[in-house]
Amino acid sequence: MSVTFDFDGEVALVTGVGGALGSAAANAFLDAGATVCGADVVEPDSEEFQLADPDRIHFHQGDFTDEDDVAAVVDAIVEEHGRLDYLLNIAGTWRGGDPIHETDASAFDFLFGVNLKTMFLASKHALPHLRETEGAIVSVSARSSLEGGEGDGLYRATKAGVRILTETIAEENLGTVRANSVMPSVIDTPMNREMMPDSDFEKWVDPRDIAATMLYLCSDAASVTSGAAVPVYGEA
Numbered sequence: 001m002s003v004t005f006d007f008d009g010e011v012a013l014v015t016g017v018g019g020a021l022g023s024a025a026a027n028a029f030l031d032a033g034a035t036v037c038g039a040d041v042v043e044p045d046s047e048e049f050q051l052a053d054p055d056r057i058h059f060h061q062g063d064f065t066d067e068d069d070v071a072a073v074v075d076a077i078v079e080e081h082g083r084l085d086y087l088l089n090i091a092g093t094w095r096g097g098d099p100i101h102e103t104d105a106s107a108f109d110f111l112f113g114v115n116l117k118t119m120f121l122a123s124k125h126a127l128p129h130l131r132e133t134e135g136a137i138v139s140v141s142a143r144s145s146l147e148g149g150e151g152d153g154l155y156r157a158t159k160a161g162v163r164i165l166t167e168t169i170a171e172e173n174l175g176t177v178r179a180n181s182v183m184p185s186v187i188d189t190p191m192n193r194e195m196m197p198d199s200d201f202e203k204w205v206d207p208r209d210i211a212a213t214m215l216y217l218c219s220d221a222a223s224v225t226s227g228a229a230v231p232v233y234g235e236a
Helices: 020-031 067-081 105-133 153-172 190-195 207-218
Strands: 011-015 035-040 058-061 086-089 136-140 178-183 229-231
Touching: 011 020, 011 067, 011 105, 020 035, 020 086, 020 207, 035 067, 058 067, 067 105, 086 105, 086 207, 105 136, 105 153, 136 153, 136 207, 153 178, 153 229, 178 207
Parallel strands: 011 035, 011 086, 035 058, 086 136, 136 178, 178 229
Antiparallel strands: none
């Protein structure tokens, strides 16, 4: 059974749009008819930028750990398009390998900045506009955020923070803005394949499938769903 959504006339902001999942989300919303604004610290002409056709989106370069950058990007989007309907908090990364007693404090600052502060700042500045359109936020948590684990505790903690902030935003905006998170495990990305070359890639989740779930969570089909953390890890 195929499912289609119509987001014509609506505006979505995708953070981390140059990454594998951000690119998939941008394409999903474009295919559904939305105007897509993408933000990333990486410019489209960089080799790291994975969105195949960046000319299809309205790109805004910005460091979303910097509140001034976030405010400027959100203001520019609303000024240009007159509205903001959806925020996809996808900017993030993974770091691990060391136990807590061997982890440098700079790793803490880095992971909490990229994974949690970006989500907080983007949500903070988008919410006033999302309230006007009765829009939605979908953020990226992780399956591993549900419990502690050896070697990547900081990453797990940041993604647990994403879940808690999502639940908080949902509670604070009942009946106005819906907020949900998705919890991937291992996503089938070029970086993950390079890091884990001996793994069974067939069990990993295609970013496009996660993007489809994010699209659903922003749609009217999920109008009664807010504050949820949705598993999107398939067999991974």
